[in-house]
Amino acid sequence: MQHAAATSLRRSLLRRLAAPLSLLALMSGLIAYWLAWQYTQHVVDRSLADLATAISKQIQIAGPDARSTVAPLAKAMFSDPSDELIYRISDGVHEIAGESALPLFGTRVREQRAAYVFEAQFDGMHVRVAQVRVLQATGDPIIVEVAQPLRHRYRIAAEFLVAIMMPLLLLLFAGWGIVWRVVNQQLNPLTALADSLNRQTHTSLEPVDETYVPMEIKPLTSAMNALLVRLKAALDAQRKFIADAAHQLRTPLTAVKLHAEQAANARDPNQTLVAVRELRAAADRAVRLSNQLLSLARAEPGAQTARFTELDIAALAFETGAEWVPRALAAHVDLGFQRLDGPSNDKPLVVRGNPVLLREVIANLLDNALKYLPSARLDGANVTVTVSETADEHGTRLAEIAVEDNGSGVPPGLQADLFKRFFRGDRQDTADASVEAGAGLGLAIVHDIMNLHGGSVRYEDAGGGGARFVLRVPLASAAQMSRSAEQAPPATPHVPLAGH
Numbered sequence: 001m002q003h004a005a006a007t008s009l010r011r012s013l014l015r016r017l018a019a020p021l022s023l024l025a026l027m028s029g030l031i032a033y034w035l036a037w038q039y040t041q042h043v044v045d046r047s048l049a050d051l052a053t054a055i056s057k058q059i060q061i062a063g064p065d066a067r068s069t070v071a072p073l074a075k076a077m078f079s080d081p082s083d084e085l086i087y088r089i090s091d092g093v094h095e096i097a098g099e100s101a102l103p104l105f106g107t108r109v110r111e112q113r114a115a116y117v118f119e120a121q122f123d124g125m126h127v128r129v130a131q132v133r134v135l136q137a138t139g140d141p142i143i144v145e146v147a148q149p150l151r152h153r154y155r156i157a158a159e160f161l162v163a164i165m166m167p168l169l170l171l172l173f174a175g176w177g178i179v180w181r182v183v184n185q186q187l188n189p190l191t192a193l194a195d196s197l198n199r200q201t202h203t204s205l206e207p208v209d210e211t212y213v214p215m216e217i218k219p220l221t222s223a224m225n226a227l228l229v230r231l232k233a234a235l236d237a238q239r240k241f242i243a244d245a246a247h248q249l250r251t252p253l254t255a256v257k258l259h260a261e262q263a264a265n266a267r268d269p270n271q272t273l274v275a276v277r278e279l280r281a282a283a284d285r286a287v288r289l290s291n292q293l294l295s296l297a298r299a300e301p302g303a304q305t306a307r308f309t310e311l312d313i314a315a316l317a318f319e320t321g322a323e324w325v326p327r328a329l330a331a332h333v334d335l336g337f338q339r340l341d342g343p344s345n346d347k348p349l350v351v352r353g354n355p356v357l358l359r360e361v362i363a364n365l366l367d368n369a370l371k372y373l374p375s376a377r378l379d380g381a382n383v384t385v386t387v388s389e390t391a392d393e394h395g396t397r398l399a400e401i402a403v404e405d406n407g408s409g410v411p412p413g414l415q416a417d418l419f420k421r422f423f424r425g426d427r428q429d430t431a432d433a434s435v436e437a438g439a440g441l442g443l444a445i446v447h448d449i450m451n452l453h454g455g456s457v458r459y460e461d462a463g464g465g466g467a468r469f470v471l472r473v474p475l476a477s478a479a480q481m482s483r484s485a486e487q488a489p490p491a492t493p494h495v496p497l498a499g500h
Helices: 009-077 150-198 218-265 269-298 313-323 325-330 355-372 442-452 478-485
Strands: 086-090 095-098 107-112 115-122 125-135 141-149 309-312 333-339 350-353 381-391 397-405 456-461 467-474 495-498
Touching (some): 009 141, 150 218, 309 313, 313 333, 313 350, 313 381, 350 467, 355 381, 355 442, 355 467, 442 456
Antiparallel strands (some): 309 350, 333 495, 397 467, 456 467
16 A cells, blocks of 8 residues: 655745745746836937937038038947947938948838837848938938947846846845745744644643644644543543552452462361362452453443444343343342333334443343342342333433332432442441442443443432432434334333242
8 A cells, every 4th residue: 555755844835935936036037127128129219219310410400511521420429339339321322421231221110209210130130220311401311320239239138137136036035035934933833732742641641732822723732632631531541440450350369369278278178168169259259350341341432332233222121131030030039021101012112232231231230239139028029120212301212221129229328429430339238248249340331331322320219218220322213213123022011020
């Protein structure tokens, strides 16, 4: 797989800003050259026309003596070699003064004051000619021509161009410097942001300072700060979970080691057998704790959402209750199932979720109810699983599953901490020594799995003084329910699952 080469934002900005700036300077230079050339054309043409007009006026002043007096004057006027001036005075046929080969006609003729200006060829070079005609007293014309090579005006135009372009180039270099400085200044917040992130460690995830961050970059820094907050919360939760898990696993593993040493050192076979039984019980507790920790890890947000499917939670609750029949029979507990929204209602309550996790939620509540029920009651111990369809205050349709027992319930002082991890209320409110000390993870697992499914769990006191845990899960959409209705097994109304 080919990966695109990383691009530099600084290089891209400089290229996108400097290239148009350079192109603008080039266009400005071309326009300046064109203007300089046009100005030079106008100035030089006017100068040639003025010279020709001046000679023509001298001819008019000289009158009949023009042929003898004008020639030395013209020679004196055009004697400067730096001007590269060429002249001719004639009567149209015979030459009076100047270059006889200078043509009388040319191309690109235009009128300049009292003169005509045109281009022609002279001695193998392009020249610009200004021509003035003067009528003598006899009525015969005298033609005055003043010419100059075009290279002269090219040189003047180049001098103009250099004079214009030098400041323009200086401005261009200054513009490049300003662009470089501005781009670097505007990218400094990104560099500071990178430095701030590079200083972060897994033990210190502080938000990025947004005091001097530009408004355009604030959405990025805000999103990054939100990510850092979530990451810090996740790392803190992970560290706490690992520390608590290590602390909780240490107790059963220590018991396993102790009972193994007792079994190895015992000389009486009966003592060895007791130690082995205790060893097995401690190992069972360690295995159950490990399974609960694994369930808690699976209930982390996003870990199981990809495995969500549509399922009938009423049927799932009935099937899960049926799996607990043997334990209920062994504990002399009446385990029953009831559909509260109509005993004969067989409508599936379709939710979107993970069937393994939802089954574990109901199993944990049943395990919790059976564990804390008294071993013997005059009126009989019972646990009832009820399922119904309800709605919240916003009108959202929900499936409600309740697990209720007729035990002693939970004291008010412990109810606020019921769903916290590793909180154990066992042996604090009962004298029944047969109650096995738990790890304090069952209800925490229930709480996290319900959060993962967008649902909720709450505790309330039952009518007879027992405990009642209520689960609520949003129902799937009507389209999902119609697709699942044909596959869902019928729900069973108030069927006693176990009795004594």
